[in-house]
Amino acid sequence: MSQSASSNRPTRFLIISDTHNFQFTDNAGSANPFRLPIPKVDVLLHCGDLTHYGGIDDSYQKALQMLGGIDAELKLVIAGNHDVDLDKTYRKPRLSEEDNREAHKAAIRTMTGPRTAQAGVTYLEEGTYTFTLKNSVTFTVYASPYSPEFDNWAFATGVLDECPSGSAGCENLLHAMKRVRPLMHCFGHIHEGHGAFVMDWAEKEREEIQAGSAQWSQMERDDFDSDGEMENEYPEPTQFGRIIRGQQTLMVNAAIMTGGMAMEPKNAPWIVDLDLARRA
Template sequence: MTSTIPTKFLILSDTHNFAFGDTEKVNEPLRHPLPKADVLLHCGDLTSVGGVPAYKSLLRVLGNIDAELKLVIAGNRDLDLDKRYFGAHLDEEHEDPDGHKKAIEVMKGPLAKAAGVIYLEEGLNTFTLKNGAKFTIYTSPYTPEFCDWGFPYERNEDRFNPAQHVASDVKCIAKNPVPDFPGIDIMMTHGPPEDILDWTYNGTSVGCRALMRAVSRARPLLHCFGLIHEACGAKMVTWKDDKTKIGADAIENQTSMPNAYPGPSKLPVKFGKETLMVNASIVNLKYKPTNAPWLVELDLRRGTRGSLGGEESVSGSIAFHHSSGGVEDNLKE
């Protein structure tokens, strides 16, 4: 029996209310049916400015995608999913004071379950698929503060690294820090790390330095994100053998990778030595849905009962372990 299992990931980001399958308004790569995958990853900016109707529409769209497991995070545009932001900007004359609660209820309620969608917040989760493949994923919707959007942190704050790995000029605010290698297989954040698929139209690098430090420590197989529409693409980052190196100093080289969509990009990523970085923004700089998703095939480890998150999948269920809460739910297909 092989120790790894080929597993297909369909990766999207920054859909901004876009409904796949509208053949009159979209390019051929974005029409239904999207290719079948084992796992769907949506890296945030589900909507343009949030709102319960927009989330319901999104879930109907994602429900039409053929994937066993569908994992979704918020982005800076999904305003009412950010409790702190929503409370600070609430205008009770024009907004529902229960707007955040209602948005969360939609993203975690019956409609989400019917669509097969699991909404994840910041932290670690472990999943085992029906094919026996197992992976641990770190997710975070937070991005550096920009123009008063949701899920912000300041540039001089680090929410991804424990205190011993924070740069000297930065304040540690991490509640759910990224673990060192080999603690995770996949990272899904809304924003990019510094100098990796983060260049804006005017040539400015706007990625997060703290996130770059975190991914260099974790060395996952895959780190997917969005946010910077014009920087969509993929790079294979090769790490130096010296695991004490951190941030940009840990990179040996990086190579741009082509998108084989609608076919899979079959990439033999070397765990601990390479990380596939994917900016999966669907829309371009003008918010037009012109970019194809990414379909990436990775070799994942085979799951075993009782390791890295407790009970594994049985009888067609997906074992789901949320590390911050310490509670495991079996979510029936």
């Protein structure tokens, strides 16, 4: 995410990922941190994996229903590696070629049709988009559903990406991040990596010079990991207004589900306030 030049004003984001068929009705009365009512925000970012295995049992429609219950002016959603029907090239092994094509068309219709509009959702495919909010804040988002090949999942092609099998990040993406240095980078995919920190690119460059091939995961960082333990209210938004634009990037792994076979919605969503530029 990058900024336009102008006067700034606070903008509130709710950042989630890897909801995997999650429904608030299934979570009623639980102590899980992702639950209703959610505070009103300006922008909802869903970083992929709406479903567990595509459109089985109308999973995309159920995901839209869940997102429709969140109060946000703008709701931006991308696919993840589990949203297999949204990947035109993915083939479910038990379906014929024709059935796979039809499943893809149906999924795209759902994510771009009337139900999406009713839920207030904007489905993003890979590309760069610019949005202007009612308060005249303008920002640019580069969206991509792709990740390095990970078992037999969809959208196969650095940081907060450690899982039992090792690091599952994309080195090319990390180099691109270092070059562009956006204000915020949001993602999910690796549930175990849930957390956030501020990447200081200048410090990282000095570390590389001093240590040669230093590992990104070894850098010193401000860690804002949630322990998922809350009472009845959401915590106050995390303030990141101190981020130095062009020098630092807020990295957010927003996976709601925990790692392992259980995959429970016990990771807290991120509510973040950022100062963004108003349209001149």
